[in-house]
Amino acid sequence: MSNQKKIEQAVYQLLEALGENPKREGLLDTPKRVAKMYQEIFSGLQENPKDQFTAVFSEGYEEVVLVKDIPFASMCEHHLLPFYGTAHVAYIPSQGRVTGLSKLARAVEIASKRPQLQERLTAQIADALQEALQPQGIFVMLAAEHMCMTMRGIKKPGSKTVTSAARGIYKEDKEARKEIIAMIHNKEK
Structure with missing residues (x-):
């Protein structure tokens, strides 16, 4: 199973590296949403x-x-x-x-x-x-x-x-x- 927290951290760091502010209102939950999405779209790795x-x-x-x-x-x-x-x-x-x-x-x-x-x-x-x-x-x-x-x-x-x-x-x-x-x-x- 994938690691939700690790994915969230990676997305947070990616946003920062792109010059975005991951703490601004529209992006606050983005790392969590992306991590959840990636777990779904990569679920075939488990089967x-x-x-x-x-x-x-x-x-x-x-x-x-x-x-x-x-x-x-x-x-x-x-x-x-x-x-x-x-x-x-x-x-x-x-x-x-x-x-x-x-x-x-x-x-x-x-x-x-x-x-x-x-x-x-x-x-x-x-x-x-x-x-x-x-x-x-x-x-x-x-x-x-x-x-x-x-x-x-x-x-x-x-x-x-x-x-x-x-x-x-x-x-x-x-x-x-x-x-x-x-x-x-x-x-x-």
Whole structure:
């Protein structure tokens, strides 16, 4: 568990280092608020995404399972600025073993709640599902806007970074990968 007081002290010192007065009215409780916020947005450091796949059912189903447009937010470990977007998680069960659909979204949530790189986040989600279910194939795609590219540096709001991780059939079979990408991009009416 993170240390609330240490975070508060660090935020207080940061405000001072920026030339701000942490004792002025508007900033008095800022260190406490920021510490509480950081404990929430970095809560994934206390959990493992693969632990979400404890509910496994034998259904005899061996076709595509896709949960798409899962919103997520994370923090870029290089600048401690947010990046946010959507995740798409697909797998083809092996031996009919499926998991609860909400578990896929929960794994995304946990993996995103830590200092991250989008590339690592994508792989961690795929690896957690692989370890838990050993499916025939896994495909994870994330599309996100990074505030480190919007607020600073290049300053290009609206630009998206897309990453993917393919395992099993989706890594080996180009047609299967094309099919899942088409399913992800399909907008139902």
